[in-house]
Amino acid sequence: MTELKFVFGDPDVCSGCMVCVNVCSMYYSKVIGPTRSRVRVVRIEPALDFPLFCRNCEDAPCIAACPEGALSRTSKGIVIVNNRKCNGTGACVAACPYNAIHIHPDTGKAIKCIQCGQCVDRCPADALFITTTAELAERDKEGRMMALHNEHEDELYEKEAM
């Protein structure tokens, strides 16, 4: 099986500027708006900024959760949404452990990161990279980045009212 890729960011390096958020909503929806973006940035004091993306889980609970069968994994390992099938039930949103899939307020369809790299290319702090579980372990040998994510998981992945 292809090694599953995902976008990840370093919370010690990310400056919190939201450029990735804006690039994403502009690239895909032609508007500026965090609720139309496939990436979120969460600032946690002291001094942490988390850019958050689909983690491309091996078991992909979003795929299993969709009652319409709108989510699937491509041959390259990317989980995509079939807009013709998606009718915005939100089952995938509820199933995602990383709060990384949302219903677009204008289209009513699910949106999620598909590792296109548009934001990675433009990140002014070079905080973002496309990686795999194995590559991340190599890059971050002491597991600092993942530990920070785990330490703050309640705040990072909670599903808020809006």
Next chain:
Amino acid sequence: MISGLGGEILWIDMSRGKIEKKTIDEELVNKYLLGAGYLSKVLYDMIPAGTDPLGEKNILGIATGTLTGSMFPQASRHVVAALSPLTGIWGESHAAGFFGAELKLAGYDAIMFTGASKEPLYLNIEDSKVELLDASHLWGKDVFETDDIIRKGHNRKFRTLSIGQAGENLVKFAAVMNDRDRASARSGLGAVMGSKKIKAISVHGTGKLEVADPKNYLRQMDVFYERMMANPFTPGRVKYGTTSLVELMQHIGRLPSYNMKQGVFEGYDKISGDAINAKYFVKARADYSCLQRCGRYTAVRSGPYKFIGGAPEFETQSSMGSRCGNDNLESVLFGHHLANQYGMDTISLGGTISWAMEAWDEGLLTAEDTGGIDLSWGNADTIIKLTKMIALREGFGDILAEGSAAAAERIGRGTDKFVMAVKKQEIAGQEPRAQKSMGLAAVTAARGADHLYAFPVLDEAGFDEDIKKRFGEEYLPEMADRLSPKYKGIMVKECEDFMVMVESVGLCKYGTQIPPEFYYDDIALALKVHNGLNLTGVQLQEIGERIVNLNRLFNARFGVSRKDDCLPDRLTKEKAPLGPSAGEVVELDQMLTEYYDVRGWDQETGLPLKETLKRLGLDGL
């Protein structure tokens, strides 16, 4: 229809608790843009002579720019304005952060507060839901606590703007804070917020900004991004923010030291950017859409000045450091953090403490006045102690909370000659004898002493090419020479027009003025793709000029004329005693005459001539 805006202005009557939404007046935007320009016009129309800055007739406005929330580099800013309680004239201040963009996403471009409440309230905005809520549980809390409580009570996605104890206690240089450590610090507008009993504004917007040219938007913004990232200034900005200015200013003798007696400080290397990076630097933080991330996050890990937070700026290294003869860096960093926490302007804070220190040094203030506090130069503990006492108006802090000019008036004994202020606002971290344009800029700025209204940095060092591009070769070499008064009237006038316009579109002075990467035509292009505004560079310059003239008319209403356009005698009559600019004074009259001339203002009164107002479409005012 103008694109890329929130679309509505909120009008909040604090006396009656009434909330009104008004659609944006597009004609006004075409003539004044938003931000500083919009507030200049609205407040000019509504604040009459004789208004008490802390009374219910004053109006407090908070406005985003036309490009705030856009993808233009550093499009993060908002402007706060009112009649200033510190100066009694035009009060204006700006900040970055995320508040402005969030307000836009909720559907609003500005918030105007009239009247005054009897009970503390905060304004909560969730898209179309706008409500005034009881803030009695927040009153008395500092800025960080207020942010924590509000976000815990609503949710983490809210952005807050608030006052700390200093604003509540009507400290005359209290700041309006947002996003924890961003400050609209100058002019004492936090006290205006306090007088109206507005503790905070919390906002969350789930909306979107629809831009005028979605097809070409990203491509055009990429060009701006690439230029900003490729600018040779950007890596230094990331590494140091503004903190390395200590070294640079020491190098040209422009680092205010010992209450501006001199422009060099023997302990400069202990409070420098490198000193911070060596031991205290934690992270470079950015505001919305900011590519330069000049924000510093630092920590003192142990001892009496222990903290972690957003700090400092060069202005604080200067005001609470060299200006007070203080080379204890940990106290400077902690002092900045404390000022954020209480919500105070560090420039006026350090400027007022250094005034008191000089008066003490001269024997004009004694332990009897200070309640036993030792005001010797460089006493770091005193600086920290006074910061708290001023915010809470305790003891001697209660007098200092009025600012140096009013405090000197109260104390008397000739202490007024140590007041380093213009129109009662303390001069910022630019010793003007070492850079003449800064002396003129401090004098002509609408809000009293201020380096940012014109921000004439092009003669600081090495911008000859940009002067050639923006002004013309004929002004070289004098305009680029920081010690020459020649052409500085022209330079300050042009820089004011440009900077005021930049504050009206919601951009940062970093990227527009230093480094001078983006100019009128770039901003015109951004306004076209984002807002669909068809304004030329020439029209944008005229808008800037219109705003400056309107600010001057506002000040004339409160008695300002040429007689008030002056610097402390120390800077115009006493030669700089030490350092690379030793022997220099500020040749103010010469520069001012040239300035009034290019402004089209009367040489006697310093007020706009009739034909000037007519040319700018301000006739009848």
